[in-house]
Amino acid sequence: MNPFTDEYFMKQALVEARQAALEGEVPVGAVVVCNNKIIARAHNQTERLNDPTAHAEMLALTAATGVLGAKYLPECTLYVTVEPCIMCAGAIGWAQVSTIVYGASDEKRGFSLFAPKAMHPKAVVKKGILEMECAAEMISFFKKKR
Amino acid sequence: MNPFTDEYFMKQALVEARQAALEGEVPVGAVVVCNNKIIARAHNQTERLNDPTAHAEMLALTAATGVLGAKYLPECTLYVTVEPCIMCAGAIGWAQVSTIVYGASDEKRGFSLFAPKAMHPKAVVKKGILEMECAAEMISFFKKKR
Numbered sequence: 339m340n341p342f343t344d345e346y347f348m349k350q351a352l353v354e355a356r357q358a359a360l361e362g363e364v365p366v367g368a369v370v371v372c373n374n375k376i377i378a379r380a381h382n383q384t385e386r387l388n389d390p391t392a393h394a395e396m397l398a399l400t401a402a403t404g405v406l407g408a409k410y411l412p413e414c415t416l417y418v419t420v421e422p423c424i425m426c427a428g429a430i431g432w433a434q435v436s437t438i439v440y441g442a443s444d445e446k447r448g449f450s451l452f453a454p455k456a457m458h459p460k461a462v463v464k465k466g467i468l469e470m471e472c473a474a475e476m477i478s479f480f481k482k483k484r
Numbered sequence: 485m486n487p488f489t490d491e492y493f494m495k496q497a498l499v500e501a502r503q504a505a506l507e508g509e510v511p512v513g514a515v516v517v518c519n520n521k522i523i524a525r526a527h528n529q530t531e532r533l534n535d536p537t538a539h540a541e542m543l544a545l546t547a548a549t550g551v552l553g554a555k556y557l558p559e560c561t562l563y564v565t566v567e568p569c570i571m572c573a574g575a576i577g578w579a580q581v582s583t584i585v586y587g588a589s590d591e592k593r594g595f596s597l598f599a600p601k602a603m604h605p606k607a608v609v610k611k612g613i614l615e616m617e618c619a620a621e622m623i624s625f626f627k628k629k630r
Contacts, residue, residue, distance in 0.1 A: 390549065390575065390578035424573065424574030456570045456598065
């Protein structure tokens with residue numbers, strides 16, 4: 339039995355998303371996995387860093403390249419609780435991440451509508467992993483904001 | 485006579501691009517201008533920082549939000565020597581930059597082909613300012629690399 343399923347790693351991304359919510363940040367979390375090992379984890383920090391580019395995926399990618407000392411991450415999988423936006427999809431493309439797994443879709447800002455060719459042409463994209471849990475974090479966060 | 489023309493600020497972005505080339509980086513430079521004042525300037529640092537997200541525009545936007553203490557830059561103009569990629573266009577969109585001025589087009593990686601709706605719907609995009617000079621930096625850099 340392999341404990342390292344997509345659900346396993348998405349749960350770790352969800353831990354990050356919940357931490358974001360606790361900090362008043364839009365609850366998106368991401369982890370980068372290499373050989374079944376989490377080498378980077380991050381959550382959205384746009385408020386704390388006062389920086390609209392500080393999305394979970396961007397921070398996780400920058401951290402992962404730092405850990406590996408490599409500018410490209412072709413052996414890595416990025417797990418993220420919400421569908422990446424255009425910016426993050428572009429960054430994932432530059433980093434040559436080979437597999438992207440996301441939970442909830444983002445019909446307003448997701449890359450698949452606005453920039454479907456952002457990622458590497460050979461990249462594998464899986465969606466809908468723990469979709470309900472990932473979406474629930476977002477729904478609950480924005481309900482409280484209103 | 486107004487000295488603060490698009491050409492004036494693009495020349496400043498070119499200074500950054502040339503600095504990038506001196507450092508062995510792909511020669512792209514950017515400046516962020518607010519009320520005719522340069523509040524941030526940056527050049528590509530993907531090699532130095534070992535980070536595929538460290539494009540000139542990303543670094544300039546992050547710096548500008550830091551200077552203004554604001555997450556959005558609706559009163560600002562971003563000058564960049566080469567057409568932004570998908571990632572940077574997405575970041576420009578998040579930052580709500582109102583005017584984007586670029587020099588050379590990038591037919592392989594430019595946002596206008598892959599993510600034409602990346603920026604704010606009201607953003608003004610001007611292109612071709614000092615186009616030859618901006619393109620010449622790129623051509624000369626890649627010629628030396630071969």
